[in-house]
Amino acid sequence: MSTAVTAPSRRRRAFPDTPDAAETNAVFARMAELPEGLEKRRLRDELTRSWLPMAVRLALRFRDRGESMDDLKQVAALGLVKAISGYRPERGSAFESYAIPTIVGEVKRHFRDCTWGVHVPRRVQELRNTVRLAVRELAAASDSRFPTVPEIAERTRLSTEDVILGLEAIESYKTLSLDAERPGADDDFALRDSIGFTEPQYELVLARETVRDGLRGLPERERRILYMRFFCDMTQSRIGEELGLSQMHVCRLIKRTCARIREQADGAGPEAPASSVAA
Numbered sequence: 001m002s003t004a005v006t007a008p009s010r011r012r013r014a015f016p017d018t019p020d021a022a023e024t025n026a027v028f029a030r031m032a033e034l035p036e037g038l039e040k041r042r043l044r045d046e047l048t049r050s051w052l053p054m055a056v057r058l059a060l061r062f063r064d065r066g067e068s069m070d071d072l073k074q075v076a077a078l079g080l081v082k083a084i085s086g087y088r089p090e091r092g093s094a095f096e097s098y099a100i101p102t103i104v105g106e107v108k109r110h111f112r113d114c115t116w117g118v119h120v121p122r123r124v125q126e127l128r129n130t131v132r133l134a135v136r137e138l139a140a141a142s143d144s145r146f147p148t149v150p151e152i153a154e155r156t157r158l159s160t161e162d163v164i165l166g167l168e169a170i171e172s173y174k175t176l177s178l179d180a181e182r183p184g185a186d187d188d189f190a191l192r193d194s195i196g197f198t199e200p201q202y203e204l205v206l207a208r209e210t211v212r213d214g215l216r217g218l219p220e221r222e223r224r225i226l227y228m229r230f231f232c233d234m235t236q237s238r239i240g241e242e243l244g245l246s247q248m249h250v251c252r253l254i255k256r257t258c259a260r261i262r263e264q265a266d267g268a269g270p271e272a273p274a275s276s277v278a279a
């Protein structure tokens with residue numbers, strides 16, 4: 001008598017080291033009768049160990065995609081745990097029918113959410129995958145020549161804009177470390193050495209040019225006071241001793257002179273006569 005080959009049987013040949021459906025259903029039935037506790041956790045761990053080889057083999061399908069195999073196996077194992085928690089035997093489907101898409105979906109979600117150097121919308125990720133596959137097929141059919149954008153658009157039935165977006169996403173999957181050596185460089189020149197930086201003295205030069213005209217318009221005494229205070233770092237008392245003025249008088253002159261220069265620099269009003277600063 002011939003026996004029809006069921007879908008789970010076909011999958012069993014792909015994963016021969018997994019338990020059969022009867023054993024698995026018996027464990028799930030036993031778990032359904034138990035409250036949360038030590039025995040139920042033991043049975044759940046038993047299921048995880050039994051089906052872990054299948055999860056590992058599913059993870060191997062995604063090797064050579066730039067992600068560590070240890071990380072992929074761990075993600076697949078987490079997908080298996082999720083499948084065990086979400087499986088409902090009373091719905092009639094075999095456990096592997098539920099577990100396989102759950103584990104594969106978890107691995108794909110890991111690639112989508114965790115392996116990109118920057119956050120990329122899901123639509124752009126899908127465009128990248130479509131364009132990358134088309135580039136590989138067209139290059140294989142044309143002696144490794146990189147296909148043009150119109151050729152890719154015709155192959156994928158995407159717009160030119162979407163093809164360009166997908167090509168840009170291919171280059172944006174992984175980011176380079178700034179400490180990495182520059183491609184083609186013979187010395188130790190790193191990528192960070194090619195990045196420009198803001199010269200810290202630019203702001204100082206700009207500030208000096210802004211107040212230059214105001215300083216030139218000051219009387220000799222006020223220019224000398226500012227020079228001794230801000231360039232020679234002299235105290236107001238010392239400046240007063242040098243010029244025969246009181247410390248309070250020096251303080252008032254500095255405040256009024258700085259206010260005048262600030263007004264001229266900000267364009268607050270017309271230039272005041274030099275005599276108005278002196279006291």
